[in-house]
Amino acid sequence: MKTRRVAVRALTFTSLSITLVFAAFPVYWMINTMLATDSELYQSGQSFWAHLERFGTIPFLLNDVPIFKWLTNSSIIAFGSTFLSLLLALLGAYALSRFRFHGKGLAGFLLFSTQMLPEAFLVVPLFALFGSLGLLNGLLGLVIANTTFTMPVALFIMKSAIDKIPYEIEESARIDGCPRYGQLSMIVLPLILPSVAAAAVISFFDGWNEFLFANTFISDSEIWPASVGLASFIGQYSTPLGSVMTAAFLFTLPAVIFFLIVQRQIVSGLTAGAVKG
Amino acid sequence: MPSITFKNLSKSYGSTPIIREFTADIDDKEFLVLLGPSGCGKSTMLRMIAGLTDITSGELLFDGELVNTLEPRARNVAFVFQSYALYPHMTVQENIAFPLIMDRFKGWYHIPILNSIMRRVLANSPDVRDRVTEVAEMLELRELMKRRPKTLSGGQRQRVAVARALVRDPSLYLLDEPLSNLDAKLRTQMRGEISALFRRVSKSFVYVTHDQVEAMTMATRIIVLNHGEVQQIGTPNEIYNSPSNTFVASFIGAPAMNLIPVTVSSGRTVIRDGSQAISVRCEQPDGDYLLGIRPEVIALADAGTASEAYVTSLEHLGGETVIGFQFKKPSQSNLLAATAVYSNHYARIPGRIELKPGSVQDFDINITAGVWFDEKTGQALNVNSEELQRKE
């Protein structure tokens, strides 16, 4: 019995270590590459140990890449689609959770369908539509396109949060003379704030990471978001790889930090969205 | 302030009727209790009075004025929910102030951001502050003003709920089983406090409960409901002593009124199960009846002097003993298991009585203190009620 226990323990330790290396290595390699020069990378061979002492050179590395302009564009897209998504989603979630009306099931299905509909299937007709609306080659078009896919996720997250609030609390407010919209803004909204935060983070990073629409709709490199800007370095070698990696690292950092903070809500939110359809 | 009039009030969900053709007149300043088992429609009734549930048909009048379609706020009612429904994100103070703030809220205050500023401004206005403080003092909540509901005990939450109801000085208080989430001891205490509150504010109360003790102790008038139909309207005394049918008889009282199947022929009353005659003469015309006798009216008698029965169970409650008995000779399994309603009866005898289950004992069934029910319809045949009233 005892030897078996030791064996189980050893096995656990080994497999966990392998997974940990599997998960962490590419991230480590990103940092390692950031701090390596092109001649090391392509000629003498990259050192396995990262040149951490070169961290001070990072600001200089960024001179090669207009990353801050691109990150600004990414933030505009992300904030815009977050704001729009949350606004539409809050109202819709309240309706789906608290009201009964004809076509409610249909509305729920329409919202759910966005989750199984690949963006790429819509990119062609959206391109055609935005072309005629003059929304191509502008950040507003990206905000709109992203919201189509993030709003339903936010909506389902908030709906499942509202579902958990006892109905009596709103009825109580109604007795106290609070109208419907007041019940939403003064009672329901404060109570679902954690879920709203999770929905906000999810929407933000959908907008932050989005590539397909941006790559298709935006031709002017001035208004590229960071995802498209960084992808433009693939297959071209004139910019030092260390600089590209540094820019990618900056692009990654906010995503990772936010994700780790609200990780739990995000995971339950994403699955809630899928299951509660 | 208002007298409440129900005119053929009905409620149904789809084709399922919840309340059927309810008609009643309730005077001002009554403590009305809607009493009935769960699912009888009593909560729905309360919600219709509040305006939270719409009325399918019929009329609801406050002081003769139709209020069917009025919003809850316009009816000037306060509602205490079973779950208390306190606002979890507000402090006790904010909870109590909320109805007052809403009264002073203008439409444009609802604009986002502005709305939270205006709420703060209104909460700090002297009239709101003073009123909230006054009510909080009345309910001894001063120490808890900055706490959130989550941190309060059940009894404290209950008091906050009452304070929030009280703060606007409504003309009608609606309470939906407000004590059912409290433990037994606290329940007794809060019963007293709500009664005291009723006397103090001297407004109309409508109180929903399934607990007959609450109904008997607090009500000035009780409406007994079952399956959406009114069984009886009356004072606690009337409900207890002259139940209008067998449902009310068996719903009120613990243990409930005994319903003994009897046959009357030319003045002689024969207990059908025991095939014994009761010596007292009876005025009822010949026929089959259910004789309703409260357990406390039954007395023990010496062998051979009264109705012979078999003891089935014995419970010592300290000051009194509850004896279960039946007229039919019980089988062994009957003695062990709880027995059917009609065959098992109870007597409440003061003091500690020692009897052996299975033994034979004479019980004095005083039919003059009984209520006669038609065996088929279950309706009371009001004969003795006059006499009972006098006796009380």
Place this chain on the structure above:
Amino acid sequence: MPVLVEDEKDVVHNSKSSPRKNRLKSHSRGFSRWAGYLFIAPAIIYLAIFLLVPFARGIQLSFTDSVLVNPSGGSFVGIENYANLVTSARFWNSLGATLTYTATTVFFSMFVGTTTAILVNRKFRGRTIVRAILTFPYAMPSVAVTLVFIWIYNQSGGILNRTTGALGLGEVGWLTDPSFGMFSVVATTVWKVFPFVMLVMLAALQSVPEELFEAARVDGADSLSTFRSIVLPHLMPTIRVVALLMTIWSIRRFEIIFLLTGGGPVEKTNTLVINIYQRAFSEQQLGAAAAIAVLGLILSLAVTVVFFLAERRENVKEGTS
């Protein structure tokens, strides 16, 4: 037994919840229906304009020979686009790539994710840090992921080939060799998405009631049979949902494949999504691209419907519907 009378009522009272639920549902029927429409309207109108209209437009485009420079200028060609598709080897290859990619990605990310969840569910020192490191890949934007992996897969300077070279196995064209392209893409994807599976499974594992484990211990069950008879049945509903999500997301996935291989080498990783993009924006044939989109949509719809039917049958079997 007189005392029972009160208790009985309490029991009845507790079971009140079901009529209450009914009441609440029906309650909001009459007066507030319009309010319901008002609240849902913005979201639905939005989707109608930016989802349904493009969707309908996409179907319409699929019956035309429209080209990129003039989307509205195409003429109606009937089912020609579809006919061309079902007779072209390229389309079937693309469908096959989609299925291969989806099946392998779902299988491996489920496997790695679930095992890791079980591993980190044990108590050990530094568990929080380990979990944080393991979630890292999921939080990383796809574009950043591909940049790193392209360098790792690099023919001469990449760490993979330097390792295989050092081991005397020679160099591999991870992204250019037809027999390795799909492998590299799947490996990258699994690296990126397994943490999601892990997090969801971890949450499900933590919701296994402690009493079940105690009961199993009392019954003398060893850890393997405990896992099989208690943990696994408890995880099954979650596993099904996550598998569905993973499938849908795999069919949808674009950036990783597009940036790593662009559908190559020799169309080995040319999934439907990549195929649509290339048809539309490289070959400029909007009509043909739209036709692939429609067929692809039918595929993902079919997956979802099959899942929901299976789920319903499962629920009926368990009596929890």
